[in-house]
Amino acid sequence: MGMKEDVRSMKLAAPDMASSPEAVRNAALAAIAEKLEQEKDRIFAANRADLEAAETAGVAQSVQKRLRFDTHKLEDVKSGIAQLIRLPDPLGKVTLARELADGLSLYRTTCPIGVIGVIFEARPDAMVQISTLCIKSGNCAVLKGGKETANTNRVLFEIIRDAAVQAGLPEKCLLQAELHAEIDELLSCDREVDLLIPRGSNAFVRYIMDHTKIPVMGHADGICHIYVDEVYDAVEELRILVDAKTQYPAACNAVETILVKRDLAADFLPQLAAAMQQAGVKVNATKEVCDLVPEAQMGLLADDDFSREYLDLAVSVKLVEDVKEAVGHINYYGSHHTDSILTKDEAHAALFMQMVDSAGVYQNCSTRFADGFRYGFGAEVGISTGKIHARGPVGLEGLVTYKYKLFGHGDIVGDFASGNRSFTHKDL
Amino acid sequence: MGMKEDVRSMKLAAPDMASSPEAVRNAALAAIAEKLEQEKDRIFAANRADLEAAETAGVAQSVQKRLRFDTHKLEDVKSGIAQLIRLPDPLGKVTLARELADGLSLYRTTCPIGVIGVIFEARPDAMVQISTLCIKSGNCAVLKGGKETANTNRVLFEIIRDAAVQAGLPEKCLLQAELHAEIDELLSCDREVDLLIPRGSNAFVRYIMDHTKIPVMGHADGICHIYVDEVYDAVEELRILVDAKTQYPAACNAVETILVKRDLAADFLPQLAAAMQQAGVKVNATKEVCDLVPEAQMGLLADDDFSREYLDLAVSVKLVEDVKEAVGHINYYGSHHTDSILTKDEAHAALFMQMVDSAGVYQNCSTRFADGFRYGFGAEVGISTGKIHARGPVGLEGLVTYKYKLFGHGDIVGDFASGNRSFTHKDL
Numbered sequence: 002m003g004m005k006e007d008v009r010s011m012k013l014a015a016p017d018m019a020s021s022p023e024a025v026r027n028a029a030l031a032a033i034a035e036k037l038e039q040e041k042d043r044i045f046a047a048n049r050a051d052l053e054a055a056e057t058a059g060v061a062q063s064v065q066k067r068l069r070f071d072t073h074k075l076e077d078v079k080s081g082i083a084q085l086i087r088l089p090d091p092l093g094k095v096t097l098a099r100e101l102a103d104g105l106s107l108y109r110t111t112c113p114i115g116v117i118g119v120i121f122e123a124r125p126d127a128m129v130q131i132s133t134l135c136i137k138s139g140n141c142a143v144l145k146g147g148k149e150t151a152n153t154n155r156v157l158f159e160i161i162r163d164a165a166v167q168a169g170l171p172e173k174c175l176l177q178a179e180l181h182a183e184i185d186e187l188l189s190c191d192r193e194v195d196l197l198i199p200r201g202s203n204a205f206v207r208y209i210m211d212h213t214k215i216p217v218m219g220h221a222d223g224i225c226h227i228y229v230d231e232v233y234d235a236v237e238e239l240r241i242l243v244d245a246k247t248q249y250p251a252a253c254n255a256v257e258t259i260l261v262k263r264d265l266a267a268d269f270l271p272q273l274a275a276a277m278q279q280a281g282v283k284v285n286a287t288k289e290v291c292d293l294v295p296e297a298q299m300g301l302l303a304d305d306d307f308s309r310e311y312l313d314l315a316v317s318v319k320l321v322e323d324v325k326e327a328v329g330h331i332n333y334y335g336s337h338h339t340d341s342i343l344t345k346d347e348a349h350a351a352l353f354m355q356m357v358d359s360a361g362v363y364q365n366c367s368t369r370f371a372d373g374f375r376y377g378f379g380a381e382v383g384i385s386t387g388k389i390h391a392r393g394p395v396g397l398e399g400l401v402t403y404k405y406k407l408f409g410h411g412d413i414v415g416d417f418a419s420g421n422r423s424f425t426h427k428d429l
Numbered sequence: 430m431g432m433k434e435d436v437r438s439m440k441l442a443a444p445d446m447a448s449s450p451e452a453v454r455n456a457a458l459a460a461i462a463e464k465l466e467q468e469k470d471r472i473f474a475a476n477r478a479d480l481e482a483a484e485t486a487g488v489a490q491s492v493q494k495r496l497r498f499d500t501h502k503l504e505d506v507k508s509g510i511a512q513l514i515r516l517p518d519p520l521g522k523v524t525l526a527r528e529l530a531d532g533l534s535l536y537r538t539t540c541p542i543g544v545i546g547v548i549f550e551a552r553p554d555a556m557v558q559i560s561t562l563c564i565k566s567g568n569c570a571v572l573k574g575g576k577e578t579a580n581t582n583r584v585l586f587e588i589i590r591d592a593a594v595q596a597g598l599p600e601k602c603l604l605q606a607e608l609h610a611e612i613d614e615l616l617s618c619d620r621e622v623d624l625l626i627p628r629g630s631n632a633f634v635r636y637i638m639d640h641t642k643i644p645v646m647g648h649a650d651g652i653c654h655i656y657v658d659e660v661y662d663a664v665e666e667l668r669i670l671v672d673a674k675t676q677y678p679a680a681c682n683a684v685e686t687i688l689v690k691r692d693l694a695a696d697f698l699p700q701l702a703a704a705m706q707q708a709g710v711k712v713n714a715t716k717e718v719c720d721l722v723p724e725a726q727m728g729l730l731a732d733d734d735f736s737r738e739y740l741d742l743a744v745s746v747k748l749v750e751d752v753k754e755a756v757g758h759i760n761y762y763g764s765h766h767t768d769s770i771l772t773k774d775e776a777h778a779a780l781f782m783q784m785v786d787s788a789g790v791y792q793n794c795s796t797r798f799a800d801g802f803r804y805g806f807g808a809e810v811g812i813s814t815g816k817i818h819a820r821g822p823v824g825l826e827g828l829v830t831y832k833y834k835l836f837g838h839g840d841i842v843g844d845f846a847s848g849n850r851s852f853t854h855k856d857l
Contacts (some may be wrong), residue, residue: 016756016784017539099805107804114816115786165795195816212637216817244841328444333515338532354834356444358543366533366837375845376535376833377854388542388623389644403817405804406782410796411665413672417803420518426805 004143004186005193007176008116011141012193014116018141019340023090029136029168034082036164037129041075047152048125055149061108063251070125070157084379085137090121091397092139100429102422104410106429111140111401115195119382120209122201126190128157130380132175136165138400143187143194145178155179168296179393188213198383198395203310218395220386223253223337224310228260228353230344232269237365238343239276243244245341245367247280251312253369253384254339258307258317260327261290265318268371271359277316286308286318303385306332314422324349328356337386339371339393360386360393432571432614434491435604436544436621442601443543443717446569449598451518456598457564462510464592465557468584469503476553483577487761491679496578497584506557510665512807513565517572519825520567526857530850532838539829541567543623546615546791547810548637551575558808560603564593571615571622573606591672607836617642626811626823631738637688646823648814651681652765653796656688656755658772658783665793666771667704673710673769673795677738680790681812682767682799686735686745687756689718694748698722705744711732714746727852735762752777758786763787765814767821788814788821 026239037044048070055065097109117140121127128146135142138349146154158177166172178187187194191214199219210217227236227245261269270290274297276282285300302317307330309317321327324342328368331340339361342353354362371394373381378396385391391399414421459741465472476498483493522845525537545568548554556574594600606615615622619642621647627647638645641834655673657666673684689697698718702725705712713728730745735758737745749755753771759768767789770781780789791797799822801809808823813819819827844850 010761013757016760016786019786020780020783045740101798105798112723112783127704131507210642216644218817234839241839241841246844248846271455325712330439332440332444354447354832355448355540358444358447359832361833361835363835364837366840367489367842369842370529370533370835370840371833372839375529375842375852376851377529387644389646392830393833402820404782404787405789405799405821407789407791407794407798409792409798411662412670412798413669413677414797414803415672418676424803424805 004178004183005190008190008193011116011173014171015141017171018174019113019139021139025169026136027086029165029170030082030086030133032168033133033161034079036076037158040160044070044156047156049066050152051150064224067124070153074126078126080360081130081380083111085133088379094258096403100422100425100427102223105412108406109403110406113402114400114402116141116193117196117198118143118194120145120184120200123149123151125153125157128154131382132161134380134382134397138397141174141196143176143178144350145184147302150300151179151344174182200383215275218385218390219383220253220338222258223338224336225254225338226258226331226340227256228342229265230262230324230342230349231346232265233345235272241367243276243280245281245369246316247331250314251308254368256368257310259318259329263320263322266293271294274357281314283315285315286320290318310335325352328353332358339368339369341366432611433618436618437569438546439490439601439604442599443569445599447541447567448600449567449833453597454564455514455529455592458514458561460592460596461561461589462507465503467632468588472498472584475584478580479840495552495667502554506554509558509808510561513561516807517670518629519829524831528853528855528857530708530852533840534836536834537831538834539831542828544569544621545624546571547626548612551577553581553585555579555621556582560589560809562825562828566825568828569602571764573612579607596689614682619643627773628811641708646815647811648681648766650738651766652685653682653766654686654759654763655684656686656770657693658690658770658777659774660693660751661773663700667700668854669795671708673797674710674744676797678742682796684763685738686795688747688749688758690843691748691750694721709742711743712746713743716749718746742810752781756781767796769794769796803834
């Protein structure tokens with residue numbers, strides 16, 4: 002069976018998945034955790050094969066680390082599943098209840114999105130996290146993981162799917178895609194797939210967006226900023242800046258550009274340069290900044306060269322006049338991900354947080370907090386820099402939509418148009 | 430200035446619009462209502478010019494009625510504005526408040542989407558409704574109305590924009606597009622425009638979706654169904670069916686297909702045929718249905734000919750075995766708009782409402798209730814058949830998104846990674 006036929010039968014299973022009781026979905030999650038433990042030797046063996054292939058192919062050590070699935074990772078995903086089971090059911094929540102007229106009641110109720118396609122990087126724990134989030138939220142899912150962990154993914158998927166189906170979920174609730182060609186086939190299934198969540202490089206996410214009519218949720222860039230509005234405590238502020246850059250430079254929520262208020266520059270820039278040098282971070286800056294601290298040997302940036310995502314130990318620095326100019330820079334060059342202001346001036350902070358057009362706006366802390374786990378969402382399927390539907394780290398809430406249920410007793414619109422009856426619009 | 434430059438300066442104004450106080454937005458709405466009243470003679474004169482041009486061009490009387498803007502319509506839009514002023518501010522609502530760790534607090538707060546482009550049919554009241562909804566929700570808006578009301582729209586837009594700006598909203602908060610060519614230019618502004626809401630024909634909405642990278646909210650088809658599961662009261666049920674078809678046949682929420690449970694057919698079909706004939710509705714049906722009521726002279730439909738939206742006094746009829754088959758038909762042929770079940774069997778109704786994959790699922794009432802005004806939303810910018818972001822009639826809530834605000838005291842992720850600190854995740 003090709004991807005299209007597979008996805009079509011998944012679409013037919015989606016209403017059964019949508020109406021599956023919470024108890025069955027939670028039982029499936031518990032069964033998955035149990036079976037992962039039981040079959041851990043098989044998983045580890047498959048993972049060793051992937052790691053050996055990566056070693057042979059000369060994959061970088063830092064990347065190899067992400068491919069690994071060991072006892073430690075197993076414990077992580079099991080505790081993630083346990084947390085997911087404890088979270089309240091995201092389905093069937095009534096978010097609006099209103100009497101439209103005597104005997105005519107409207108309820109807005111959360112329900113699954115339907116069929117979701119997730120394309121993710123080579124990280125075996127992502128396979129477990131994403132599939133279990135989709136199960137908890139009553140969605141059918143097509144999962145395509147990175148090819149570097151193909152062996153691990155195959156075993157994990159088989160365990161997860163079998164446990165879910167044995168627990169009573171529909172046979173077609175989960176589907177695995179393994180070939181890159183299947184992605185293009187998936188992109189054409191706009192009648193069957195309700196949402197695509199691509200994770201990966203900027204170029205990859207753009208490719209997906211440009212080649213499908215299916216709504217896409219995700220982020221293409223992570224160009225995050227920190228604006229130093231006031232030096233209220235240089236030690237604390239430098240610590241935030243260094244953490245935001247170095248704690249995990251390859252992450253989308255690492256800072257790429259530091260904006261410093263011009264009248265702080267003379268005192269603060271030398272300290273910033275020293276702190277970054279000590280942390281092994283290369284600083285690139287405008288001519289104005291370079292001239293102020295010539296001894297720091299910064300790289301020179303053009304005034305409009307602020308669209309780059311380093312994903313590495315490098316950072317851009319620029320001076321701005323005030324919070325308004327900082328906001329303008331961030332809204333123009335940023336990627337609407339996460340931006341932070343360092344200040345004790347509450348009026349400046351409020352202005353910054355209201356006017357910066359990003360999913361996350363922070364005061365006096367590191368941009369690295371933008372993460373579903375840190376926000377307490379249990380896990381995330383991704384981080385959205387779009388503004389439509391879900392924004393920021395996307396957990397269970399971003400995987401549901403709603404429908405309006407209207408209960409009547411023979412009500413017709415004609416009676417209201419003629420004036421025989423009128424709307425009451427009382428919230429219930 | 431071209432559309433692109435206009436939209437760019439609107440983007441720069443969006444943060445000011447987003448941070449405008451509720452009092453200013455409400456004052457702008459009040460000023461608009463007042464100025465519409467003051468300038469009504471100018472509006473009516475412009476509208477007469479549009480109506481005369483329509484008459485000369487031989488536009489159908491039913492369409493001409495929609496172009497009219499008279500005292501009655503003025504009162505309608507003024508009362509709509511008064512209702513909008515009374516509605517609570519959709520901005521700044523805190524939908525999540527959580528202590529992530531000691532001294533680190535996360536708030537999810539509603540905020541405007543930013544810049545919205547609305548392309549709507551030739552109905553002058555739509556210009557007022559849409560612009561005032563955008564103002565209340567703090568969004569900047571590009572408005573393009575149907576060319577048949579160009580004169581009326583020009584006057585209305587000028588009045589609305591001037592009143593809004595005089596009340597203190599940004600100069601660039603509203604923009605009017607008048608030429609069809611400007612639509613294509615607007616579609617290319619994916620860096621500036623955050624959301625497009627096209628209203629109009631199926632072909633038009635599809636064209637928009639296929640020619641832009643901007644997220645599109647709207648509906649392409651309105652193929653609504655009513656499934657007769659039980660004849661609990663034939664008179665009431667026929668009244669619902671006739672209302673759903675005839676109360677306004679050109680509306681997207683009019684019923685297009687009636688599904689009847691097979692074991693009710695012998696008794697119910699003759700009554701249905703008679704009721705539809707009396708209401709002037711042409712019935713097209715499968716061979717099975719035609720054979721059961723040969724005297725009704727129904728049109729013959731192929732078994733798979735159920736994707737048509739009549740927008741006219743015609744309806745399709747088909748028999749199904751049970752609620753499961755009805756759900757299957759609706760999910761396959763429907764447009765995920767609004768579907769109703771007629772039954773007193775609560776188990777069947779619950780199954781139908783859970784499994785039908787539509788924005789509105791109704792029991793024992795007409796599909797024509799799917800409307801922002803009838804739902805008590807004040808007004809609507811459109812009806813969404815998408816599942817991402819907003820679904821069903823879209824009022825103020827569909828015009829806002831949210832951002833995460835995080836307030837810290839020097840917090841860095843490194844302290845949590847090293848185990849120095851841990852997350853508390855307490856809801857505030």
